[in-house]
Amino acid sequence: MTLTEENYLKALFHLSTENEEVSVLDLSKSLTIKMPTVNSMVKKLSGKGLISYEKYKPLMLTQSGKRAAGLIIRKHRLVEMFLVQHLGFGWDEVHEIAEQIEHIKSQRFFDRIDQLLDFPKVDPHGSPIPDINGEVVFQNYKKLEECVENQMVMFMSVGSSQDSFLKLIDKLNLKLGDIIKVLEIQEFDKTMRVLVNETSEQNLSQMVAANILVKT
Amino acid sequence: MTLTEENYLKALFHLSTENEEVSVLDLSKSLTIKMPTVNSMVKKLSGKGLISYEKYKPLMLTQSGKRAAGLIIRKHRLVEMFLVQHLGFGWDEVHEIAEQIEHIKSQRFFDRIDQLLDFPKVDPHGSPIPDINGEVVFQNYKKLEECVENQMVMFMSVGSSQDSFLKLIDKLNLKLGDIIKVLEIQEFDKTMRVLVNETSEQNLSQMVAANILVKT
DNA sequence: AATTTTTGTTAGACTAATCTAACATTTTAG
DNA sequence: CTAAAATGTTAGATTAGTCTAACAAAAATT
Ligand SMILES: [Mn+2]
Ligand SMILES: [Mn+2]
Ligand SMILES: [Mn+2]
Ligand SMILES: [Mn+2]
Numbered sequence: 001m002t003l004t005e006e007n008y009l010k011a012l013f014h015l016s017t018e019n020e021e022v023s024v025l026d027l028s029k030s031l032t033i034k035m036p037t038v039n040s041m042v043k044k045l046s047g048k049g050l051i052s053y054e055k056y057k058p059l060m061l062t063q064s065g066k067r068a069a070g071l072i073i074r075k076h077r078l079v080e081m082f083l084v085q086h087l088g089f090g091w092d093e094v095h096e097i098a099e100q101i102e103h104i105k106s107q108r109f110f111d112r113i114d115q116l117l118d119f120p121k122v123d124p125h126g127s128p129i130p131d132i133n134g135e136v137v138f139q140n141y142k143k144l145e146e147c148v149e150n151q152m153v154m155f156m157s158v159g160s161s162q163d164s165f166l167k168l169i170d171k172l173n174l175k176l177g178d179i180i181k182v183l184e185i186q187e188f189d190k191t192m193r194v195l196v197n198e199t200s201e202q203n204l205s206q207m208v209a210a211n212i213l214v215k216t
Numbered sequence: 217m218t219l220t221e222e223n224y225l226k227a228l229f230h231l232s233t234e235n236e237e238v239s240v241l242d243l244s245k246s247l248t249i250k251m252p253t254v255n256s257m258v259k260k261l262s263g264k265g266l267i268s269y270e271k272y273k274p275l276m277l278t279q280s281g282k283r284a285a286g287l288i289i290r291k292h293r294l295v296e297m298f299l300v301q302h303l304g305f306g307w308d309e310v311h312e313i314a315e316q317i318e319h320i321k322s323q324r325f326f327d328r329i330d331q332l333l334d335f336p337k338v339d340p341h342g343s344p345i346p347d348i349n350g351e352v353v354f355q356n357y358k359k360l361e362e363c364v365e366n367q368m369v370m371f372m373s374v375g376s377s378q379d380s381f382l383k384l385i386d387k388l389n390l391k392l393g394d395i396i397k398v399l400e401i402q403e404f405d406k407t408m409r410v411l412v413n414e415t416s417e418q419n420l421s422q423m424v425a426a427n428i429l430v431k432t
Numbered sequence: 433a434a435t436t437t438t439t440g441t442t443a444g445a446c447t448a449a450t451c452t453a454a455c456a457t458t459t460t461a462g
Numbered sequence: 463c464t465a466a467a468a469t470g471t472t473a474g475a476t477t478a479g480t481c482t483a484a485c486a487a488a489a490a491t492t
Contacts (some may be wrong), residue, residue, distance in 0.1 A: 002448080002449090004449065023469070033449090035470065036470090036471070036473095039470070040471095041448095041450095044448095056470065087332060089324075089328070096322070097322050097324075098489090101317070104316050104317060107302070112303040112304060112305070116302070119482085121474090179469060218478080218479090220478080243438080249479090251440065251441085251443070252480090255441060256480095257479080258476095270439075271440080272440065273488090312462095
């Protein structure tokens with residue numbers, strides 16, 4: 001499989017977990033590649049049995065397409081974890097590099113990184129690392145936004161990996177694993193006043209709270 | 217620069233250090249790409265000011281071509297060192313992976329690896345790692361083959377990175393840095409009987425001795 | 433010096449991945 | 463239920479990198 005094909009599969013995989021149905025236009029937007037190009041690549045991947053495609057119908061990954069995508073995402077997330085833990089990168093700096101390294105052709109290479117990291121289950125953003133068969137364990141986290149006053153939760157994952165969001169979380173001194181207590185929710189704009197690790201208080205906008213994923 | 221262009225520059229760089237003049241045919245053979253393809257790529261790189269090219273004349277890297285090639289080789293060798301020292305690969309397993317990772321677009325990534333390795337000067341095969349400006353420090357090692365009886369030398373580098381050669385050196389229990397004493401040279405076939413680190417004796421064929429680079 | 437061999441170049445074709453323009457189908461809205 | 467808008471497809475062009483076949487120049491041999 002080429003780097004290009006791998007990126008298409010990965011994008012379709014991600015869109016499929018976020019939306020019920022995925023259109024050619026969705027895929028086109030997510031890759032910033034024009035529709036006719038996507039259309040022909042979809043046909044090609046359909047020919048390889050990775051996407052099931054019928055004209056004018058929503059796009060779907062086949063079983064083997066899902067597995068292939070899962071394996072690429074596995075590599076991506078292992079690499080991100082390695083970059084943070086062993087090369088000292090910030091969680092906002094690793095995506096672009098992982099986007100490239102995920103395409104390296106060497107099973108061994110990724111196996112060794114997995115081993116070096118002691119077989120991590122999540123990446124630096126709290127997203128699950130698919131297993132060696134490309135299977136993803138679905139995480140059932142709640143948005144902090146949906147929590148009520150006085151609730152205590154743990155920060156498990158981020159809902160966005162946008163640079164500006166990750167940097168903001170850093171600035172707020174929030175880290176995965178932190179205990180967050182909801183002190184007060186403004187009725188007007190849903191801004192949340194929270195207590196982090198029993199020590200520092202922060203105000204979080206609704207938009208930020210919507211991208212902080214927590215478990216009880 | 218594309219991955220392809222980078223590989224052409226690197227190949228030309230290596231051929232230029234091994235031979236006085238480099239022909240289109242040499243480059244073609246070294247890349248296992250047919251001559252007409254090489255011819256057109258050479259013209260393209262000449263257009264970018266990386267190769268100086270005149271019809272029917274030997275190929276040469278320009279100053280900036282040399283620098284560019286040196287920087288890619290730097291990345292390659294840093295990666296090889298990293299793979300051996302931090303991921304536990306054997307020196308015979310790293311070349312193919314480094315051949316891919318050397319093309320990753322991220323200055324920072326290689327800087328961090330350099331730092332993690334504590335700014336190594338040589339790769340796992342004893343080849344010099346070019347500096348941050350792509351400059352290579354030329355190493356003036358001698359072939360063990362050229363040594364005389366009773367001479368004592370240190371194993372500094374290998375003349376070939378072929379898998380079978382590296383595996384043989386492993387099997388002979390030889391490592392970079394070992395002290396080699398020449399005990400006897402067979403007149404008939406130039407086979408060498410050597411003493412390694414004052415402990416183990418080995419017989420080395422002339423072909424092997426020619427690829428063991430040493431300093432006095 | 434002439435001929436053969438080797439090396440180099442040009443021309444033209446092919447594949448992967450992209451695009452734009454034109455046309456077709458499906459969905460949405462009036 | 464039609465007309466407009468959105469989405470999807472086809473056709474044809476483009477670029478990078480590769481190839482084969484044919485031709486040209488340089489080098490080696492006789
Ligand atoms: Mn990522
Ligand atoms: Mn990618
Ligand atoms: Mn190498
Ligand atoms: Mn390479």
